[in-house]
Amino acid sequence: MVLDERLKQIFIELTSIDAVSGKEAPVAEYINKFIGNFGLKGFADGASDLSNGNSGNMIVEILGGGEHLLVAHMDTPRSTARLNHQFHQDRITSDGTTPLGVDDRGGLSSILFALERAVRDGNLKPCTLLFTVCEETTLAGSIYYKPAPAVKYGFVFDSYLSPGNFVSETCGAINFELVVRGVSAHAGISPEKGVNAIKIAAEAMAGFPFGRIDEVTTANIGIVKGGTGTNVVCDEVHMTGEIRTDFTHHGEEIMAKVISDFNKVCEKYGGKLESKHFWDFLPYSVKEDDKPYTHFSKIAKRLGLNPSPKKSMGGSDANSLNVKGIKTINLGVGAQNPHGNDEFILYKDLKMASEIAYQLLTTEIE
Ligand SMILES: [Zn+2]
Known part of the structure; x- marks a missing residue:
């Protein structure tokens, strides 16, 4: 399978930025420039006070911000300096001497690529993009985040599961x-x-x-x-x-x-x-009749996927958002072997993650 050239480019650019937890500023700058190209504006909140890092969360409120969030984190747990991408027949890897940074630049690329597409197609719907700091260390970004009152639901793009699967509950x-x-x-x-x-x-x-x-x-x-x-x-x-x-x-x-x-x-x-x-x-459990669950299931079916809720024994930004009363699920992006030097993502998963992001950007939650 051939990966869309533009998606590949965004993925390469984002994974080429070395930004471990607390050092997310260059990723935030990249996002700012990216959205600025089509006239959108974002802002950084004060999460650096809590994370002691060099950047706050990047927040982009689209058409007033809407009711739902698309979330990805900007930090990687380990340095990706000197990353040397390898493009195989079906996947992207590093050369084995560094991580690929696919956790969570895979999620981030999917959202940005989908955003560009939705702007071009002129069918963006109100929603908020939340790009967090320090997910990998303390969840400081999502813990600090102060949602606008209208925000009720969240979709985090940060599970190693393949697209279609989603984490509906964790310990x-x-x-x-x-x-x-x-x-x-x-x-x-x-x-x-x-x-x-x-x-x-x-x-x-x-x-x-x-x-x-x-x-x-x-x-x-x-x-x-x-x-x-x-x-x-x-x-x-x-x-x-x-x-x-x-x-x-x-x-x-x-x-x-x-x-x-x-x-x-x-x-x-x-x-x-x-x-x-x-x-x-803290634990969370999003139920079958909760909006993020039903909305994602509808989208997944539309894309020919089998929506499969999973339980996880690990935490993510979805945990802190649920604590704030924002019903949130963590979606499979297909970032496999996270944190190892053998991290990889299949072209088909990266593409599908961006299709999911596109649907979430262009459909209102009913
Ligand atoms: Zn992650």
Whole structure:
């Protein structure tokens, strides 16, 4: 299959910009120039205050902004500097030494290409384009975003699933940090004077509910750091981890139990526990009769696709938008193997993602 030359050009231009999370300004500039070519104006909001980055979200309100959003994120998780595109028979890849940046420049290219087409065809409908910052790190862009009152629905172009599939529900995730504090001492001369934080952490972690707790819940400690020397009774161990679950109260309960269990072991040996936790993203569930679900299903069928809702165990801008009361689904763009050096996208998926974007730009939600 041959990819439309203009879509290919936009994809190459966007993926050639190196802009990791917090450094999205050149992508925002590209978008500004792009839309300026046909007289549209965008603005950057104040999301950089939250992200500490060099750009806010880019927002383009078309014909008053309408009720629905088309969303893609401007950052990549890893640098794409020195990207060398490879055009194969059916797909685009990098040369294997860098990521392709297809997450989420694939989504971004689809929207911009469709926008240009809709302007040319003269059939744009009211809607808002939201290009976010720091999706890959903290979702800071979509968390900061302040929607106009009329905005009710969102379509995020940021799932690795192939077009037609969409994420209608996800779990939420708590990130936590636990610090066990003991007392340091010489391990050979006066071990009695010490309280070993490693011993406490080990015993506490042995009781941690690692892995799949139930059908909708998982827990993990992924990083453990501590100790300064083999001859020192360790006085500090840091553990960071996460709990993923569909139900916020369930997540809170598990977190509270973990903290209480760790505290008990600390007390037993004279150590102290410090803990921090926060919701990295909250769960959402968009139902069959919700507008984004029905509207996308209609569009997908029109394009000959089989609309398939999926559940995901990962978060995206759709999670923060749903928290704001904007019913949002995350659409499959077909950006495969995201974040690896083997990222790729099929020409047919990139083309289809842009067809979906075109439909969303040119049809009002009923
Ligand atoms: Zn992404």
